[in-house]
Amino acid sequence: MRGFDSLIVLFDGALRTLAGVHRVQRASPAAQVAEDALDAHARAEAAALMRVNHVGEICAQALYQGQALTARDPQTRGTLAQAATEEQDHLVWSAQRIAELGGRQSLLNPLWYGGAFALGAVAGALGDRWNLAFVAETERQVEAHLEGHLARLGDADARTRAVVEGMRADEARHRQSALALGAAELPEPVKLGMRAMAKLMTTLAYRV
Ligand SMILES: [Fe+2]
Ligand SMILES: [Fe+2]
Secondary structure, three states: OHHHHHHHHHHHHHHHHHHOOOOOOOOOOOOOOOOOOOOHHHHHHHHHHHHHHHHHHHHHHHHHHHHHHHOOOHHHHHHHHHHHHHHHHHHHHHHHHHHHOOOOOOOOHHHHHHHHHHHHHHHHHOOHHHHHHHHHHHHHHHHHHHHHHHHHHOOOOHHHHHHHHHHHHHHHHHHHHHHHOOOOOOOHHHHHHHHHHHHHHHHHHHHO
């Protein structure tokens, strides 16, 4: 019965993520930031970047769910659960910003979710040290990726920047807490493989 219960919880989490019905713990960092006057091109570009970030947050939900399911140590599980809650805020913030910019979410979201969940479950099954290693490396790559978006956005769009900066600060903390819990260092080929997958995902999500 326990297995069946956790299956229901997982299914519920997946539906909430894909339907976008998560509740936020913290208001968007953009809440107090005035909207800049953007031309159509700048709006479309910012919306596409936020679509990519939203896909990243869909994957974060799936990854953390997959990992929390298989993590052994209660402290590790607790840290993963706390990070997952903050990732829910990111999911909502980026969805809000896409809507404000008049953009749309990725049509491939169910696919991204499924793939990331499977990865998270595999990482979790390898044991906590590797599970945390995967978290730390993912967050490091996301941080670098958000840094790149900030450079592309420039100074003209303070509201989008505020969301991206808020998420980047959280991702940095997620990486540090994974390291503090004893994350191993992933082998270089694994990191390269993760980067290649992320590249494919972000390229696709920018368009579809
Ligand atoms: Fe995030
Ligand atoms: Fe994160």
